[in-house]
Amino acid sequence: MTDTSDITIRLARTEDFDVLWPTLRDVIRAGDTYAIDPQLSQDRIRALWMEEPRATYVAEQDGELLGTYYLKTNAQGGGAHVCNCGYITSAAARGRGVARAMCRHSQHEARGLGYLAMQFNCVVETNTRAIALWEDEGFATVGVLPDAFLHPEAGYVPARVMFKWLGQGG
Template sequence: MNIRKATETDIDQVWNIFSKVIETGDTYVFNPNTPKRDLTKHWFADYMQTYVLEENGQILGTYIIKPNQIDLGNHIANCSYMVSPKAQGKGIGKKLCEHSLKIAKENSFEGIQFNIVVSTNKGAVELWKKYGFKIIGTTPKGFRHAELGLVDTFIMFKDLNE
């Protein structure tokens, strides 16, 4: 498995992952009917870096890293991760997280903040905790879950200088 910066030639494979992950309406704020043309602004915008994890020419996972805020808040990173549903359980989320921590430090970020982690996404919450992220806030009923209705979301943070 290799993690590298994404290129325009990766858009179709990244779209396949992105569209499958959001269609369930249970982990990401993106509308399950988001059109492919919007992928560029959500996952390939100029102000973010996009990475892919590939094996034998197949992209199995992807993540973005960007400043969480502009100007005086740009020393804190924000990341989003997606793993192909066909490749779950292979440790890809762990590899993407580890890589993003390295990239964040290389880019002189002081920390990483996840603004919205759906509380019912237990796998993600536990993975982020394993890597030292702490829940620093809860937004009551912050997410319209496709099956469960309104559920809480977490703000999670990791100080990269600890």
């Protein structure tokens, strides 16, 4: 991992989508980490990533966008205090600590927005780097869903539900 102290994480702007699009497209179309239809149009992915979440952020270094994440309410009503995030790092930035920086930033932002917990609903079992990172950041696997994700190469694989309490007490 390289020094991430000079990475800036900020709210995404509308014009950032055009720069993010190739990374979002490639990761979603690969179909191996996100439970998002790989055939979605660019406009639908824009809405899903940039418009529907409560907030979307980008990580940048020296003017280059290295990654992005969204933060949204995971459930309504009695579950509205739990948020959900999705993170994508550009291929060139993987292994450089960008996802960790975004994860830490997202927890801080979530607390600031009043969330008391963060939940990842579908962490694909084959995504071992993400699982290791989330565990290192204090997330616990609270459930494993057998054969819940159809991986394009591995077939049906388990998916984890991972959770971290962000509030006091808990």
